[in-house]
Amino acid sequence: MLPRELKAASAKPLILSILARGEGYGYQILQDIGELSGGAWSWSEAMLYPVLHRLKSEGLVQSRWSAESGRRRKYYRLTDKGREALQIERSHWLNVHGALEQLWKQLDTGTGEVAVTKSATGG
Secondary structure, eight states, rough: OOHHHHHHHHHHHHHHHHHTTOEEHHHHHOOOOHHHTTTOOOOOHEEEEEEEHHHHHSSSSEEEEEEEGGOOOEEEEEEEHHHHHHHHHHHHHHHHHHHHHHHHHHHTTOOOOOOOOHHHHHH
């Protein structure tokens, strides 16, 4: 189970990434989160919709109502600003991942020393 803090921190890049694949509606996004995480992440509507509303107010996503298949749904899609934000988020998360990976490799070798490089620190 992913700690609540990590869910909150990863919400923006996760939803932007899902919407980068194409337009989607709330329930579909929730299903994608569960599927992409192999069932490890379980989100509720109460977690998803505040994030979608925040992304919309930041101009990163747009929404539209549609009654496809006779069911009225609100569809979300990325804006150009959202695509730019996704690239920035991706860069930040890759830097964090790289720094942690490097640290853990050093710990696994038993040296206890951490060799910090520019790429791992983002510098």
